[in-house]
Amino acid sequence: MPKAARILLALVVLAAAVLLPRVAGPFWLGLVTQMYVFGLLALSVDLLLGHAGLFSLCHASFFAVSAYTTAILQVRHAVPTALAAPAGILAGTILGLVFGLAVRTRGVYFILITIAFGYVVWGVAHRWSSFTGGDNGVTNVPFPALGTLRVESPTEYYYLVLAVLVLCTIGYRVLVASPFGLTLRGIKASETRMRSLGYHSDLHLYVAFVVSAALASLAGVLYVYYNRFVNPVAASFPISVEVALMAIVGGTGTIVGPFIGSGIILGLRNWVSSFFELYASVMGLVFIVVVLWAPDGVVGLVVRLWVRAVKAGTR
Amino acid sequence: MRLTRNGSRTPLRTLAMLLTALGLGTATVAHAQxxxxxxxxxxxxxxxxxxxxxxxxxxxxxxxxxxxxxxxxxxxxxxxxxxxxxxxxxxxxxxxxxxxxxxxxxxxxxxxxxxxxxxxxxxxxxxxxxxxxxxxxxxxxxxxxxxxxxxxxSASQIGHPFGEYLYKELGLRNVTFIGQDYTWGHEVTLGAVRTYTELGGKVAKIIWNPLGTRDYGATIAAIPQDTDGVSAVVVGVDRLRMFEAWFNFGMDKKLKIHGGYWMQQDVLPQMDDRAIGLIGNSLHYAAGLDxxxxxxxxxxxxxxxxxxxxxxxxxxxxxxxxxxxxxxxxxxxxxxxxxxxxxxxxxxxxxxxxxxxxxxxxxPIQNVYISKVQKIKHPVLGEVLTNVPIKTYEAVSQFWKWTPEEFLKRGPYKR
Missing domain, CATH: 3.40.50.2300 (Response regulator)
Known part of the structure; x- marks a missing residue:
């Protein structure tokens, strides 16, 4: 697709997103906000999965740690958003610095160690109930406020999330197009070759892991202000799996892919489940279909069809 | 713009108008109620x-x-x-x-x-x-x-009477509490522990099991020798695992186990006659209530x-x-x-x-029933296992015998 067309498409999508609150009711608006937040989380997973070739299953940890930090500061200690939100992101990122040590392993060992990390965080959230509130979690999180500027309705919050999202996407685009991003993809393609070229692959992967954790933490902060409460489910293994699936269904290694995946999965879950009890089977079918016929996700499928159409056109 | 919209969405528009006529129309014209x-x-x-x-x-x-x-x-x-x-x-x-x-x-x-x-x-x-x-x-x-x-x-509402029951009616003085390790389990178990210890009972041990514990052998092995009774708060599929483990390890011959929250009606069809006679629950409902x-x-x-x-x-x-x-x-x-x-x-x-x-x-202020599992002859179902109340604590408040202020000041039950 030519560059001009891409930019035009992006603008159209953005315009649609900006105009959405005018047509969508509160439920759909809430659901789309949720899709954005989880899309961002899926995007953070995809930095590792799609670009560096690392399959992380502990991203719910960063997400939850930052959500918990922000919620606890804001609710129990009445810390303003201007401090609570950055503190949340910081906490998640620090955890990323620790868990990042997992990049010393590769392949299935990396997956296993991240699962273990994820369970540790879930266990703490679940069992240390005097601090985290156990199953009841932390409730009554207010809308974010910055001095006199305060979010007062879900619509305003929607725009806030959208703005953060656009900034993140631009930043992400710059990051993956940079030499750093190229190096990551190089490592994914052939780590030994990158090493022999003199790249310090462990360090690159470590940095990518931490950046990805920071992005997941940002999603966690957005999540806690959307949900207005957080409980151990946010840190649970199924969340980590689900966001990885979002990236895969949408298309790994792309920017829109994780968001499309998040839209499909959350949309299916919330919409199908309202009239069909076996909605989980529908989700299963979707995954099977994706794996069989669109291994590069929805984006990959669209690109493939586009290329075919262009070829047919020129013929 | 307008033309294309009219052109392309006529069926939708008609539908929308119909819906408006049906929904909003009646709401404004007819009586809302x-x-x-x-x-x-x-x-x-x-x-x-x-x-x-x-x-x-x-x-x-x-x-x-x-x-x-x-x-x-x-x-x-x-x-x-x-x-x-x-x-x-x-x-x-x-x-x-x-x-x-x-x-x-x-x-x-x-x-x-x-x-x-x-x-x-x-x-x-x-x-x-x-x-x-x-x-x-x-x-x-x-x-x-x-x-x-x-x-x-409210969870601890059913725990409080059970603690008193263990001490006063069963005469136990050194109880081992088995609890399910999540909020509901904590509150039910620790509610019972609270009333039981306030009367002077000694806790031999509290054993927490995460939801979905596969093997209850370890739990049973952890029960202290000198305990004179066991209280069980078990939830979900764990109820069956606990049941099987208790009998498989021959514990039924050594000790008595009393369900604080264990043998609810939905799990009884999967249990057998070994359950008969056991205290199944301390709960605000028992299907065998007459x-x-x-x-x-x-x-x-x-x-x-x-x-x-x-x-x-x-x-x-x-x-x-x-x-x-x-x-x-x-x-x-x-x-x-x-x-x-x-x-x-x-x-x-x-x-x-x-x-x-x-x-x-x-x-709600309500009765709490201590019930025993019995086999009854039901007019519709024939022979079935069910919980039959053996002791009723009437009009139990969520604050038990404390004043709300006392209770609230003390804070939630946490392990």
């Missing part, structure tokens, strides 16, 4: 607690079918949304039924940790929530929401579903009865949320499980 009352029910229909969720739907529907689906002169419509026992999903579904389905009030949820999530939706939208089986203590104690009332039970209200309820339920109801079904049934009583009291004007909530708070209910009324903290 002739519209049905829409109740949102929030059970987990999939996930780990799907079968209690099914009980909840069955109990709720049974009640409304019995009264012809009307209350306060209006038709009742029930909107069911699956929460999957996941707080995120519960939150989204609650928002959906409030905003999309325009329910007048919500009933549910069932899973304890979904309670705060749905209460949040009630708080932000003002739509009343009649809290069903979700038992988190905090909902009616430290973290109350003006639009939330509870019609089922009152006219309960006989009528259990018979109707058994005829329809070919099984006895568990407390999940009874709770939902009673939530139906309670809301109908309130709706009748305000002549169906559920749009007036304050009046509806007030009527809910003032109602006196003769439920299958006994007399009920709300305390000042929006939690």
């Amino acid at each position: 002739s519209e049905p009352i829409r109740i949102g029910l929030l059970p987990p229909l999939t996930g780990p607690l799907a079968s209690p969720g099914r009980e909840m739907v069955d109990g709720f529907k049974l009640f409304w079918d019995q009264v012809g689906n009307t209350a306060g002169g209006r038709k009742i419509e029930i909107v069911i949304a699956d929460t999957t026992c996941n707080p995120d999903q519960a939150l989204t579904q609650a928002r959906r039924i409030v905003h999309q389905e325009k329910v007048h009030f919500m009933v549910g949820p069932l899973c304890g940790h979904e309670g705060p999530a749905v209460a949040q939706v009630s708080k932000e939208t003002g739509v009343p929530l009649v809290m069903d089986a979700a038992g988190a203590d905090t909902i009616t104690k430290w973290d109350r929401t003006p639009t939330v009332v509870r019609t089922a039970v 009152t006219p209200e309960n006989r009528a309820f259990t018979d109707a339920f058994a005829r329809k579903h070919k099984r006895l109801p568990s407390w999940f079904a009874e709770s939902a049934y009673t939530a139906g009865l309670w809301t109908k009583t309130a709706i009748d009291a305000i002549n169906g004007k559920v749009e007036d949320r304050a009046a509806f909530l007030k009527a809910m708070r003032q109602a006196q209910i003769k439920a299958p499980r006994g007399l009920l009324r709300m305390d000042e903290y929006d939690n």
